[in-house]
Amino acid sequence: MTRLLKLGELNRRNIIVVFALLITISALVLSRYLSPKNITPLTQSWEKVIPHQDIPKGLVSLSAKDCGVCHQEYYKEWKTSTHAHAWTDLQFQAELRKESSPFLCINCHIPLQNQQEFIVSGLENGDIYKPVKKPNPHFDKDLQMEGITCASCHVRDGYIIGKTGSELAPHPVKVDSIHLSEQLCISCHNANAVVTPTLACTFETGDEWKAGPYFGKQNCISCHMPEMHRPIMPGLPEKKSHYHAFPGSGIPKLVSLKSESLDGMDVKVEAPKKQVILGDSLSLSVTVVNARAGHRLPSGDPERFYLINMKFYSPAGDLVHQTQNRIGERWQWYPEAKKLSDNNLNIGESRRYKTALQPAQTGTYTLKVEVTKHRMDEETAKYNKLGDEYPLFIYVYEEEIKISVEE
Ligand code: HEC
Ligand code: HEC
Ligand code: HEC
Ligand code: HEC
Ligand code: HEC
Structure with a gap:
């Protein structure tokens, strides 16, 4: 009888201890979910993406393939460029799979929000490996495959950005020669930052150009998008135009792909x-x-x-x-x-x-x-x-x- 009583007391004590433990744990868990995390905003240019773009009036999609229905030669040229392979590139995909590659890697390779599966709103405690993200309801997988596509450079706020303006275009055109200048190229081709101790971004092509003898004479566009005369779309009169294959080093992205070189x-x-x-x-x-x-x-x-x-x-x-x-x-x-x-x-x-x-x-x-x-x-x-x-x-x-x- 006494033995039984003792056991009973022990059980009661145990129950109190278990309850106390349960309360502490749930308080801890709750506090973690209820109290706001320290979320820091994105600050660096390469942490940010070009915001979601709607399809300009008169067009059926943002896809290069659809621009190419009218701008046929542009599409053919762009398709051979490394820009068109900035996402599918085997080396890029291999690097992206590594844990050491943070979310921001994709921002120069698929620069439009429409191309990204997630919307990143900030970083947990400023940690680039802890982006705060939610699914992007407007994610466009086909556009993602196109990498640096026509819309990356040309579509903003419902307009097609051009340099001359055109009465003939079936889509709204906004002239913005600052946007379509070498500044656009430099926004991706110049990043010099130590992101983490073992990760550095070092593209200095823009700085090298600025410090050199071509500055003020020739720029990224005059060399890499040489001027030519042709119709912007078949059937129209010839105009000043720019070559869109973006020739560079000429090292192709695939054996089966011809890549054009500028031969420097x-x-x-x-x-x-x-x-x-x-x-x-x-x-x-x-x-x-x-x-x-x-x-x-x-x-x-x-x-x-x-x-x-x-x-x-x-x-x-x-x-x-x-x-x-x-x-x-x-x-x-x-x-x-x-x-x-x-x-x-x-x-x-x-x-x-x-x-x-x-x-x-x-x-x-x-x-x-x-x-x-x-x-x-x-x-x-x-x-x-x-x-x-x-x-x-x-x-x-x-x-x-x-x-x-x-x-
Ligand atoms: C600031 C823009 C920017 C960011 C951010 C960026 N890249 Fe790139 N990436 C470029 C540019 C520009 C090139 C082309 C450079 C060239 O050909 O000289 C490139 C080329 C590459 C290539 C092809 C290399 C080759 O040999 O042709 C790979 C792979 C790559 N990047 C991986 C990454 C990874 C991984 C990250 C994240 C750690 C990243 N990129 C972040 C701009 C960027
Ligand atoms: C239905 C045919 C058609 C489609 C589709 C189309 N365009 Fe155009 N675009 C034109 C025509 C026509 C012009 C004017 C040509 C001229 O003035 O000689 C034009 C002009 C332009 C210009 C030059 C603007 C300027 O300021 O001179 C740009 C840039 C352009 N289009 C980009 C695009 C992009 C990017 C897409 C896809 C998102 C696209 N277009 C889809 C027919 C089309
Ligand atoms: C949104 C970012 C972005 C913009 C804007 C951009 N580029 Fe690029 N560019 C890249 C990336 C990324 C690559 C490499 C893709 C790869 O290797 O997979 C690249 C590749 C190139 C290459 C090929 C390099 C080689 O290996 O030969 C040239 C040339 C080039 N870009 C020129 C330009 C010019 C000129 C402009 C401006 C009109 C421009 N780029 C604008 C991101 C960009
Ligand atoms: C005076 C003409 C000229 C100007 C200006 C110029 N480039 Fe180039 N660029 C070249 C030539 C030529 C090559 C090819 C080098 C070679 O032989 O592989 C090249 C190669 C490149 C490559 C491939 C680099 C490599 O070594 O593989 C990239 C990326 C590039 N240019 C981007 C740019 C950007 C971005 C700008 C503007 C900041 C720019 N270029 C300005 C002529 C120019
Ligand atoms: C990396 C950025 C970039 C990409 C990608 C790009 N363009 Fe352009 N495009 C430019 C720039 C810069 C100009 C203006 C060149 C100038 O006038 O100095 C231009 C000019 C044009 C023009 C006006 C006429 C001309 O040739 O100057 C048309 C049309 C055009 N682009 C269509 C397209 C189409 C269609 C695609 C996709 C197949 C495309 N672009 C992809 C940067 C780009």
């Missing part, structure tokens, strides 16, 4: 005479010049680089001497993002690389010069599991020289 670099090779005497040395030099780019070479993505290869083959075809030089930046990403070196070519800068070989025998030696431009190194491509359909480099220059070495 000149390469000059100085080789020995066709015939030399055994005992003479074969000296070879390659001079590279940033002859036509309005910024440094390479520019933009810090993973880009050039290789300058000089190779000597013996009469038997064996590689007997080789030198390799690299132009580009080197970065360390861990434990903190830091630029280690940078020998990019300044505007107009020329650099000469030399090497030589003392031939060991007579016969015909073959000298090869190869200058290649790389999107990224093989290690990065492998790390991101990019397959054979993703081109990593293109040949900028190739030359083969035969030298006869005689007694």
Whole structure:
């Protein structure tokens, strides 16, 4: 009987303890949900998206495909541009899947709110990995696939932004030459920020251009959207127009895709005479010049680089001497993002690389010069599991020289 009583008392005590615990836990949980989180607003330009855009009157959608029903050549050109692949790009998609890539990565690649699945209203405690988001009821998946599409640059507040205005257009046109200036390009092609200790955005193409000799003379648009004369739409009279393929480095996004290059670099090779005497040395030099780019070479993505290869083959075809030089930046990403070196070519800068070989025998030696431009190194491509359909480099220059070495 006493034993039973004791047990009863214990149970009662236990129940009180459990109740007390329950109350504390629910108070904690409730306070977490009821008290406002510290939500900080988005401040940096790249944290923000272009607000939702309605379809301008007279049009059926914002899609490039539909603009292309009338502006046929523009659509064909744009489709070959890297802008059209800014979302589908395999490397971009691979990076986006990583936890280290914050929400803001998409803002220059699919810049319209219409293209984004979520609406981000702020950051929890200022943490870029904790965006406060809700589903976007107007999310347009097809428009997302188009990346940097016609509407990214041309549609604002129910108007098509143009530079001249047109009575003939079936859609409202608003003239805004400041919006459609190089400022538009620079808004994405210049970001220099350390976002987190291991994540830095370093596109300095705009700053490089501003500091260089082309400033005030030629700009992003005059070089990358060359002027031409043609009808804006088939059947209309010719007008001043701009090429919309946005040619650049020419490194395609897929093996099956042709990508247009502006060819900014000149390469000059100085080789020995066709015939030399055994005992003479074969000296070879390659001079590279940033002859036509309005910024440094390479520019933009810090993973880009050039290789300058000089190779000597013996009469038997064996590689007997080789030198390799690299132009580009080197970065360390861990434990903190830091630029280690940078020998990019300044505007107009020329650099000469030399090497030589003392031939060991007579016969015909073959000298090869190869200058290649790389999107990224093989290690990065492998790390991101990019397959054979993703081109990593293109040949900028190739030359083969035969030298006869005689007694
Ligand atoms: C401020 C705008 C901006 C933001 C934000 C941005 N990008 Fe980009 N991204 C660019 C531009 C501009 C290029 C093209 C650069 C070039 O070709 O020189 C680019 C190119 C790329 C490419 C292609 C690289 C190549 O070799 O061609 C990848 C991949 C990429 N970005 C991933 C990301 C990731 C991941 C993030 C987030 C950490 C991000 N981007 C955020 C503007 C941006
Ligand atoms: C039904 C045909 C049609 C469609 C669809 C169409 N446009 Fe046009 N657009 C025109 C015509 C016609 C003009 C005027 C051409 C002229 O003046 O020679 C024009 C003019 C323009 C201009 C030049 C404005 C200026 O200031 O000179 C721009 C930019 C433009 N359109 C962009 C677009 C975009 C972007 C889309 C898709 C969102 C689009 N258009 C859809 C027919 C169309
Ligand atoms: C909304 C952001 C945005 C705007 C605006 C923008 N770009 Fe881009 N641009 C990009 C991104 C992102 C890429 C790279 C896409 C990729 O590699 O997947 C790119 C790629 C390019 C390339 C190709 C680079 C290469 O690899 O050869 C050129 C050239 C270029 N842009 C020029 C321009 C010019 C000129 C303008 C202004 C008329 C402009 N861009 C406006 C974001 C932008
Ligand atoms: C990266 C930004 C960008 C994209 C993407 C873009 N445009 Fe343009 N577009 C411009 C700029 C900048 C101009 C004005 C050039 C100037 O007059 O200096 C322009 C001009 C035009 C014009 C006026 C005539 C001319 O050629 O100058 C038309 C029409 C046009 N664009 C249609 C389109 C269509 C259609 C698409 C999609 C298939 C498209 N644009 C995509 C930036 C862009
Ligand atoms: C004087 C003409 C000129 C001007 C001005 C100019 N560019 Fe270029 N740009 C070029 C040439 C030429 C190339 C091709 C380089 C090459 O040979 O791969 C190029 C390449 C690029 C690339 C690819 C970079 C790389 O190394 O792979 C991007 C991105 C680019 N330009 C964007 C811009 C932007 C944005 C502006 C304005 C701030 C601009 N360009 C101004 C001529 C120019």
